Amino acid sequence: VTDTGLGRSGIREVMDLAASLDGVVHLELGEPDFPTPLHVVEAVQRALTGGQVKYTLSRGEPELRELIAAKLEAVNGISRGADGVVVTPGGTAAVFGALSALVRPGDAVLLPDPGWPTFEMVARLVSAEIRRYRLTADRNFEPDPDELDRLARGARVLVLNTPSNPTGAVFSPSAVESALEVALRHGLDVISDEVYEQIVLDGSHTSATALDPDGRVIGIFSFSKDYAMTGWRIGYLTARRDVVEAVVRVQEAAAACPSWPGQRAAVAALTGPQHVIGDMVDEYRRRRDVAVELLDRVDLLAARPRGTFYVLARVGGVELDTYEFARRLLQEERIAVAPGETFGPGGAGLVRLSLASPPEAIAAGVEALERVTAAAASGEDGRRG
């Protein structure tokens, strides 16, 4: 009776196993290793002293929604005003709110494969029919419009994610435009997950939300990655009014409102110095360069990431069980990575390394990857029975 049918995230499984071992190098985590900027922490400390920590409006504090609307306009070119914004407990809750608002049981939802596992978990919670579209290295991990066209028939929602977790792809303007064109032609709403919008290492981010010609794109953003604020649990969504109102209802039921301290932190992040983002991105770029060079040298690089702080390594063929591979890497080498198959069948043969760790850790990880990959390829272990 308590089976949710959700399965377990392979990343959490690796984290649990890693917690039982000593001296583990962590390359599995999807969170910045930088602390939240000090001015944000100090602003919240001041606000807490004498502040009244209470419920807020379900859609978030007016001051924060105004600031977010101004940021969306200035940075993203999206002008929906504060009434077009809902503050959520992280981008995760924004995805939950959007899919809950749009999808009725049996509606088909198009999800990236490989893609962030939470998309599928939420789609299952709302009893959607899941249709996966493939992202492959030979297409730079961008969607194939012909495949989208076949899958979109009779579907309800297309989920797009650029910059993409776990592939590190940053979709070209034409890739975003053609995906949007297909979705709108078939009458789908689009959920555009842009939580890594500022973690761009080469080129620039194309926002499907900004291109939205007729209010069918729901944009999802977060403070977690850009400002190293994962634990504050603040994200936001921007959408047309009927979707905003539906999401606010879902949020009332699921969480009542986003947290008060988190919203004070978000106000401080938006009104404080913005170079904090660029400083972190510069460091991710340096680490990306290290990881790409090392992985390339041992012929394990799946693709050069252009955004996010992830890199995919190609550690075997489709016959390799990547969960087993990740367990083995952890037990034998004390290196934790995320198994590719936790991101969908399209993650076969791959593991994801996080660049949210110092270069020495990345170098140690690549060395160990090479050893275990060679052992697995020679048939010692790690293959499906």
Ligand SMILES: Cc1ncc(COP(=O)(O)O)c(C=O)c1O
């Ligand atoms: C693609 C993607 N979207 C959304 C999120 C949500 O992050 P948060 O809920 O911390 O904003 C993540 C976190 O890993 C992610 O990778």
